[in-house]
Amino acid sequence: MANLKLIGFSGSLRKESTNSMLLAESARLFGPCDYTEADIRFPLYDADDEAASGVPAVVQKAADQIAGADAILISTVEYNKGPSGVLKNALDWISRTKGNPWVGKPLAVMSAAAGRAGGERAQLILRSFMVPFRPRILQGPEIHLANSSNAFDENGRLTGEIYVKELTQLMLALRAEIGR
Numbered sequence: 200m201a202n203l204k205l206i207g208f209s210g211s212l213r214k215e216s217t218n219s220m221l222l223a224e225s226a227r228l229f230g231p232c233d234y235t236e237a238d239i240r241f242p243l244y245d246a247d248d249e250a251a252s253g254v255p256a257v258v259q260k261a262a263d264q265i266a267g268a269d270a271i272l273i274s275t276v277e278y279n280k281g282p283s284g285v286l287k288n289a290l291d292w293i294s295r296t297k298g299n300p301w302v303g304k305p306l307a308v309m310s311a312a313a314g315r316a317g318g319e320r321a322q323l324i325l326r327s328f329m330v331p332f333r334p335r336i337l338q339g340p341e342i343h344l345a346n347s348s349n350a351f352d353e354n355g356r357l358t359g360e361i362y363v364k365e366l367t368q369l370m371l372a373l374r375a376e377i378g379r
Contacts, residue, residue, distance in 0.1 A: 203377060205229060206268040207236045210275035210286035210310075210321075217311040217347035218274040221366075224357045225272050225307070229370040237261045239289035249295060258292040265293070265300035269377050270307070271334065277312040277321035282328070290328055301332035305376040307369055309342035311350070317343030335379075337372050340365040 207222035219236060226234035241258050242248065254262075265271060275282040293300070308326055310318025322343060329336055342365055344350055350359055357363050 201233075203229075203232045203269040203374075204267060205232050205234045205270050205272060206264045207234065207272040207274070208239060208286065208289065209236060210273070210283040210325075212240065212285055216276075217344065217350065218276050220351050220355050221274045221309055221311045221342070221344055221347070221357070222272050223355060224351075225274075225309070225366060225370055228363070228367045229374060235264060237264055237289075239285060241285075241289055241292050244288055244291045244295075254292070254296055258289075259296060261289065262293050262296035262300045265304065266298075268304065270305040270373050271301070272307050272309070272373075273325065273329075274309045274311055275318060275321045275325050277310060277314065277316075277318035280320045282321045282325045286325070287328065290332075294332070299332060301329070301334045304334045305373055305379075306334040306336045307373045308336060309344070309366075309369070311344035311347035313346065313348060315345050317345035317347070319343045335376060337369065337376060339372075340368050342366055342369060 209216055209219040211218045310322040312318035352358050
């Protein structure tokens, strides 16, 4: 039997992004799977550009990855009390592709941020962004990774016992949701 396919979206483009690290840890704790982090380095959405040139290939690739995935992971950073602009731009572009690749897909949302709330506000807003796409958003356990730059060891492993426990529970819930 083939491994389940997970696609991850990181709200941060930084090379050492703790959101990307959190996604990688999620895939590891999920268990055997084929995990890919989507490239969301899309041009800024502009309806005039779309009308002139269509949907960029990088956007279509991400939409196709969503469509082919068994489940989706999104981890958002918190910038100015909300998700990053790059993540919102990616969602806007993907919404312009044919069909709706998100419909019915199990989705686990999480956040990693420098602050003590761990991106809680950004995650709440991100959840509302996803409603029109109609994925099956897991309700918990919620992962709000606070002080995220100090939450991983030198191998990129999550160090806080409570975070590991809750992330493992979230991945078990995601696996169960795929089987539903």
